[in-house]
Amino acid sequence: MNQEIFSHIPCGQTLPLNNIHAVSVSMPSLQDVIDYEEQTPEILEKITIAYPRFVMHPYLKTLAKYIKEKYKISDSYEVVLLSSQKAVEVVSSVYFIHNKIEINEPFGVILVQNGTTQLQKVLKFIQHVGYNLSSRLAEDYLYKVGLINKLHEEKLEDKSKAKEILVSSLANAYKQPLENICLNPSGMNAMYCVLKGIKNIQARNGRPILVQLGWLYLDTMNIVNHYFEESKIFYDVTNLDLLEEFLKKDGLKVSTIVTEIPTNPLVQTVDLEKLKTLCDTYNIPLVIDSTFATPYNLDLNPYADIYVESLTKFACGNADVLMGAIILNKNSKISHISYEFFKHADEPYIKDIQRMAYQIKGYxxxxxxxxxxxxxxxxxxxxxxxxxxxxxxxxxxxxxxxxxxxxxxxxxxxxxxxxxxxxxxxxxxxxxxxxxxxxxxxxxxxxxxxxxxxxxxxxxxxxxxxxxxxxxxxxxxxxxxxxxxxxxxxxxxxxxxxx
Structure with missing residues (x-):
């Protein structure tokens, strides 16, 4: 960030500064945070850009209005933009949305009736599963149709090499083959795709229970609540005795164990050797959110079956790209069925890949x-x-x-x-x-x-x-x-x- 070390940043300024694609926003006082949580009109005037899964980007608002006019959509419907047609199918199947429209656009569109509680539910669900439309895609579209007159200037990797650079960087860091890496439009979408894949595999085998180890990130728990009828949470990662007792009784019903290494925000680390022994005993795959660990701090390869990383964080380092990755461990018994985890994923927008490929060089x-x-x-x-x-x-x-x-x-x-x-x-x-x-x-x-x-x-x-x-x-x-x-x-x- 080009700022004096250190100076107060006014509320609503993007973090990083002057970046239309920033995923963070300055909230310099605790009252700003409280006002944001309570959605006061004053704070909503200041905070127009924030984490894209929580606050709709102004370019997406402009694009939704343009699509509404282009396709002559009635005011009784709200236009909701998604990352792809695949995302439309996912959201529509959960909320039984039958009013999909035929469009020829490089993104997905659904219509949600105004004046109902469904709109907020749909937006919350999209937040949880991370099928958000890229602000860079919206920017390019709006520029092409003349609704904005300039593009944000930033350093990008060459379009023809960007994905290869990004995927190979992750493969090298995690010591995994290229084919075991899958990019996603957000870290939460990576987690969603993994849990959906786990459910498809393990539920067929009579393993309906998902175990959450530790107080996981809020949206991870929300995905679990959407898709798993049975889940069990063990909040204390430092005490595996309760988990061990549970597995003695129901271990063969558990589809997977999900945990963060280390945990957010208390930075605790489970005894992975003991946990892995329990997983092996009951043939349970272990999903690790490795965002905090990064592949450069901790060696988790002896333990993880599947990694999920929010590349938005340390891999990017500049808080201006929303992206995630699924990494399958080649030593895992389930890595050979990668299609179950990768088939739900959307390809991130090319400009996001170009930006991330540039940033990951310094990872x-x-x-x-x-x-x-x-x-x-x-x-x-x-x-x-x-x-x-x-x-x-x-x-x-x-x-x-x-x-x-x-x-x-x-x-x-x-x-x-x-x-x-x-x-x-x-x-x-x-x-x-x-x-x-x-x-x-x-x-x-x-x-x-x-x-x-x-x-x-x-x-x-x-x-x-x-x-x-x-x-x-x-x-x-x-x-x-x-x-x-x-x-x-x-x-x-x-x-x-x-x-």
Whole structure:
């Protein structure tokens, strides 16, 4: 990011700055976050671009209006744009939408009747399964028909080589053959495609139960709720005894176990050796969300059957491409049926592939620098008088699990979550780092995790009790550590002493 180190960024500014394809947005005060969650009119005027699965991009709004006029669609219907015709079929089959229109466009369109609750349900479902239309595709389309007069200037890889560069980079990083890599229009779409494939395979074998290990990312849990009648959640990844007892009784009914390594946002690492033994005992495939781990921090190949990575994060490093990947482990018993996992995927838009191919060249170097900064920042936090709790990959009770997986002992996973001994709003508001959703950026990015991910739980007594039960602090600050000079990062946190 081209900004002074560090300066307050006004609410609604894109992160990165001045980038129409940014996937994050500045929310510099805690009140901004609360207003966003409560959807106040004032904040909606400021925040027009944000994470594309949560806030509709202005180019998509313009394109939807154009399509409505082009095809003379009645005002009683809302036009909803999707990444493809395949996406149309998925959404239509879930919500029984029969009013699909015949169009000749490079994307999908469905019509949802206004004045019903169905529109919000459909938009939420698209958010969960990640079949979002690319802002770059919308931009090119609008430019071609004359509705915008210029294209965003950015560095792109050559169109003819971009996909090969991107896929081979991932294959090399994960040490897998090219054919075991599948690109998706978002990380959540990658997770959706995997879980749909698992259901197709395992449900036929009388294995209807999906096990979620740990408090997974919200939309992963939502996908599970949509597609699996039976699911079981074990919130504590540090205690596999409960899972072991469950598997003794129902292990042969379990279709898969899904977990994050390390977990978001508490950065915990399960005992993968014990977990893998349990999976092998009951012939259960293990799906690992490796976004935090990255293929450069941890070696998960002895354990994972399938990886899912949100490339939007560390692989991109600039928060301006929405993309995901499925990586099948060649050593897995299920890798030979890749079509079950890949057939639901959409090909990302070519310009997104070109941008990601350009960004991924710096993936390893970026992760190593972030990892070294993270290690130094943790060391600093351990003696900082204003820090209450630190959650990081080498917390004492998780250190053994994490150390076994480490590729480089000088490099930590680039996420640290902390709580403070001072008033959270004052701390959050005072820091001049970029503040908003997402992670994995070269610029340090802060997020008040529980407020943005689980505001509904914060606002009810029952929800607060549940958060306490699963050990997720309300006033948790998730820090995605950047590549800036570590002394400058520490210097910014020093401000908290004077609050």
């Amino acid at each position: 390893e170097k970026r992760v190593k620098q972030i990892g070294k900064n993270t290690k130094e920042l943790v060391k600093y936090f351990k003696t900082a008088p204003f820090i209450d709790e630190i959650f990081y990959c080498l917390q004492d009770k998780y250190a053994t699990n994490y150390k076994k997986l480490m590729i480089d002992e000088d490099s930590y996973t680039g996420i640290v979550s902390v709580t403070f001994k001072k008033e959270f709003a004052k701390v959050y508001d005072s820091l001049a780092f970029a503040k908003g959703p997402s992670l994995g950026t070269e610029f340090t990015l802060l997020m008040p995790y529980t407020y943005l991910a689980h505001y509904d739980l914060i606002t009810s007594k029952k929800g607060q009790e549940f958060l306490k039960q699963i050990g997720l602090p309300i006033n948790l600050l998730r820090i995605s550590v950047g590549t800036e000079n570590i002394e400058e990062i520490k210097k910014e946190f020093e401000k908290i002493k004077n609050l």
